[in-house]
Amino acid sequence: MSAEPTALPYSTLDVPVRGGTLRTGVWGPQDPEAPAVLAVHGVTASHRTWGLLAQELDGVRLIAPDLRGRGRSNQLPGPFGMAAHADDLAAVMAAHGVGSAVVVGHSMGAFASVVLARRHPELVESLVLVDGGLPLQVPAGLSDEEVIQSVLGPAAERLAATFRSRDAYRDFWRVHPAFAEHWNALVEDYVDYDLAGEPPLLRPSTNYAAMARDTADLNGGAALMDALESLAVPAMMLRAPRGLLNEDAGLYTPGYVDQWARRLPDLQVRDVPGTNHYTIVMDSPGAAAVAGAVRQAVGALVKRHTPNAAG
Template sequence: MGEARRAVTVEDGTTISYSVFDGADPAVVILHGLAGSGREFIPTAHALAPRRVLLIDQRGHGLSTRMPAEVSRAAFVNDVARVIEAEGAQPVDLIGQSMGAHTALLVAAAHPDLVNRLVLLEGNEGGGSAEEHAALGDYFRSWETPFSSREEARELLGGGPLARAWAADLEEREDGLYPRFAADVMVRAISEVAVPRWSEWESITTPTLVVYADGGMFTEGQKAEFVARGKNAKRADLTGATHDAHLDAFDQWSAALRGFLIAR
């Protein structure tokens, strides 16, 4: 499964970097969550063979522009549309996790012609308080950078699957290893997700799989309401999993994906 790194520069000058894994169309486009990158989903890309898979580093993340001037939801949506169009891949199957799920939802609402099927992992209509978002920024600023090694980073960040993913994605500089994102940009980006987007969600008629983890960030009431208000949504639940279920419940996650996107 060959991999190529590509990039597009969008109207505001932001460069969006992404990986393409060769395969058959329709392509699958995957969007990571806050402070992540497409690298987290390389195992998912392999699990979706023989499909073509695009892993996008959303603006402010990974190898895309680190300090974009614009972090509105509309800017994130436009980035995804530009990548899909640049690849001549439409319509695609679109997957997003957490903030990436929110982006994917808005892409499907704004560009229904670009999205064939939609998968939302640990996502909803939006929300979160200013206090919660500020606390995230404080957490990212607390990282004792630069890290001297990826092993040290994994240990200091908690040692779990998410810590391993963050450590694997660190940028190597002369004096050590640094995250590929800026805390202030993360706060600005997630703050834009605070406004609930029920009207967009309720407008989507694209077949949608909503995937939740039993140890994720949403209550049962929130899960049930979100799925019930979807026009064409069905739900899958992963057990023994967290908000980052693509990392810590991979077998269940990949089976649910393949059942929805491939075994048809």
């Protein structure tokens, strides 16, 4: 199902962080009093992941960075890992004058969001975790490179490829199993933004070293496990039933996710039918489902901070 962009206020801000600046995109009202949502993208993505969600969230200021090592933040140095991303996210919120917010994270962004709630608990009102945030469901004993191949596969290989033109990169993505039946204008914008360099040596903007270090950190990293065990804010996990290549097996099996929900009393789980790991945020019906969970969380936030709301 196609999704066409509409006119929506959008601006960028480069936020000072360790080693340089972090590019941040902001959609929605410029009013600092408007409800703010921090949106955190996945391991080889950028802030342009969130264009469709922004359209679904009328009246919300959606703040989304290019994480360290990605997009227009790809020159920032390491160390990488979830703790580093969490501290960068805290800097983003401070730069935009946001004292606390609902935080929505997709894939690796969900892991970074959980760690943000642990390292900077005053900043996070609640979490929406989109097909991520729980330890990777991979066999024990794999090396870091084996984990990368097991989880990311072709996504990791893409980072080493070059493309002669923007059209060539679009063609690469058009036949990707996740997008073959889900191409839309916002996906095209995401793909165009992803490129760095000049023709004929265009390449994806994600820094391979950042991706490799971060993926290793997802596989039982100390910061993540500590953050999950200490989870103290409401969290909704939305699971895509299909995987990164639109395969039948999603990133997480339902039983595995349910085990974590029983273990963590603040975690709720909901499946989003008809979605894969990408389209759960980048096409319908996924973006609408994510927006519904975010609106619910924002509504609860507003109620908590409105005097006499119950009356």
